[in-house]
Amino acid sequence: MIELSRTVESLAPSGIRDFFDLVMSMDDVISLGVGEPDFATPWHIREAAIKSIEDGYTNYTSNKGMPELRKAICTHLDKVHQLNYDYEEEILITTGVSEGMDLAMRALINPGDEVIIPTPCYVSYYPTAKMAGARVKLLNTEPDQFKLNPEKLADAISPASKIVVLNYPSNPTGTTYDKSLLEQLAELIIKHDLIVISDEIYSHLTYDLQHIPLPTLPELRERTIFFNGFSKSCAMTGLRIAYATGPEKIIGAMTKIHQYTMLCAPTTSQFAAIEATNHGADAIASMKKEYKRRRNLVHEKLNRLGLDCPLPDGAFYAFPSIKKTGLDPTTFCKKLLTQQQVAAVPGTAFGPGGEERIRISYATDFQQLREALKRIELFLQSL
Numbered sequence: 070m071i072e073l074s075r076t077v078e079s080l081a082p083s084g085i086r087d088f089f090d091l092v093m094s095m096d097d098v099i100s101l102g103v104g105e106p107d108f109a110t111p112w113h114i115r116e117a118a119i120k121s122i123e124d125g126y127t128n129y130t131s132n133k134g135m136p137e138l139r140k141a142i143c144t145h146l147d148k149v150h151q152l153n154y155d156y157e158e159e160i161l162i163t164t165g166v167s168e169g170m171d172l173a174m175r176a177l178i179n180p181g182d183e184v185i186i187p188t189p190c191y192v193s194y195y196p197t198a199k200m201a202g203a204r205v206k207l208l209n210t211e212p213d214q215f216k217l218n219p220e221k222l223a224d225a226i227s228p229a230s231k232i233v234v235l236n237y238p239s240n241p242t243g244t245t246y247d248k249s250l251l252e253q254l255a256e257l258i259i260k261h262d263l264i265v266i267s268d269e270i271y272s273h274l275t276y277d278l279q280h281i282p283l284p285t286l287p288e289l290r291e292r293t294i295f296f297n298g299f300s301k302s303c304a305m306t307g308l309r310i311a312y313a314t315g316p317e318k319i320i321g322a323m324t325k326i327h328q329y330t331m332l333c334a335p336t337t338s339q340f341a342a343i344e345a346t347n348h349g350a351d352a353i354a355s356m357k358k359e360y361k362r363r364r365n366l367v368h369e370k371l372n373r374l375g376l377d378c379p380l381p382d383g384a385f386y387a388f389p390s391i392k393k394t395g396l397d398p399t400t401f402c403k404k405l406l407t408q409q410q411v412a413a414v415p416g417t418a419f420g421p422g423g424e425e426r427i428r429i430s431y432a433t434d435f436q437q438l439r440e441a442l443k444r445i446e447l448f449l450q451s452l
C-alpha cells in the first residue's frame with residue numbers, strides 16, 4: 070500500500086485548475102479565468118531567446134543565474150527604486166516566483182514556526198508554507214477593503230510568528246498598499262522581528278498610485294525577501310523566469326535548495342530576461358495602458374450591473390461581489406459557464422474573504438471582454 074506524505078495528502082488541489090479542467094472540455098468559452106496575459110511575449114524578447122539558442126547557449130548557467138542577468142536586474146532596481154543589492158550574494162534567479170516562494174518558505178521555516186497570510190490571496194502561499202512545516206494563520210482582509218489592517222495584524226502576531234506574506238498589487242483583489250499603510254505595517258514587522266515575503270510580481274501594473282517596493286522602507290531591506298518576475302509584466306508566463314532579492318543569509322539558503330532541486334533557471338529564459346530588463350520598458354508601458362483601459366471597462370460595467378466591485382489599483386483582476394444574486398461562488402461560476410460560456414473563478418479558491426465573490430481576469434482581448442460582460446448581463450437577467 071502506498072502511503073503519501075500526510076502534509077501533501079491534506080492539501081486541497083488548486084481551486085483554479087480544478088475548475089479549468091471543466092472549461093477546457095467546452096467550446097466557445099470566453100475565459101476570464103486564468104491569470105496570464107493574453108499578449109504574446111514582445112517580439113524583441115522572443116528574438117533574444119531564439120538567438121541564444123542559435124548561438125548554442127543551451128547549457129546550465131551558474132546556480133544563482135547568469136551574472137549578466139543578475140547585474141542587469143540589480144542595476145535596474147538601483148536606477149528605478151534606489152534599491153541596492155549585491156549581484157553576487159543578494160539575488161537569485163528562479164524558475165518563476167512560484168519556485169522562489171517555495172524556496173523562501175523552506176529556507177526559513179522550522180517546525181512550528183508561524184506564517185501569517187492575509188487572504189484572499191494567491192493560491193500557492195498556504196500550500197508552500199504548509200509543505201515547509203509551518204503553522205499558518207490566515208487573516209481575512211475582506212472587511213478592510215482587502216488591505217491588511219495593522220491592528221488586526223498586531224492581534225494576530227504571537228511568539229511563534231516568523232513570516233508575513235504580502236502581495237501588492239494583489240491577486241485576486243487588485244488592491245495595492247499606499248505609503249502610509251506600508252509604514253504602519255513596517256512598524257509592527259520591525260517591532261516583532263518578523264521576516265516579510267513580499268510578492269510584488271504585479272508592481273509594473275499599478276495604475277494610479279506609485280508602487281512602493283517594501284524593501285525601500287527604512288529597516289525593511291534587511292528583513293524582506295523581495296520577489297518579482299517577468300511572467301506578468303512582460304507576458305512571459307511560459308518562460309518561467311523570476312528573481313528574489315534579499316539579505317545574503319536568506320538568499321544563500323534559498324540558493325542551496327535551488328542548486329539541489331532546480332540547478333538553474335532555464336538558460337534560454339535568462340537570455341530573454343536580460344533583454345526584457347534592459348529594453349522592455351516600452352512594451353511594458355504599452356501593455357499596461359491596455360490593461361488600464363480594460364480595468365476601467367470592467368469596473369464600470371460590473372458596478373452598473375449591480376455587482377459591487379472595488380476599483381482595482383493594479384494587477385489584472387476584478388473581484389466583484391455576487392452576494393445580491395444569492396448564489397454561492399461555485400454555483401454562480403458553474404451556471405455562468407454552462408449557460409453563457411463565460412469562465413470566472415469562484416472567490417473561495419483564494420481563501421477566507423472570497424465567499425461572496427468571483428475573480429475576473431481582464432488579461433483578455435478588449436472585444437472579448439465586452440462580449441463576456443454582455444453575457445454576464447444576460448446571465449444576471451436570467452436569475
Ligand SMILES: Cc1ncc(COP(=O)(O)O)c(C=O)c1O
Nearest residue numbers: 104165166167191240298300311
Ligand atoms: C501573486 C502571484 N505570485 C506569483 C505568481 C506566479 O508567478 P510565476 O509565473 O513567476 O511563477 C502568480 C501567478 O498567477 C501570482 O498571481
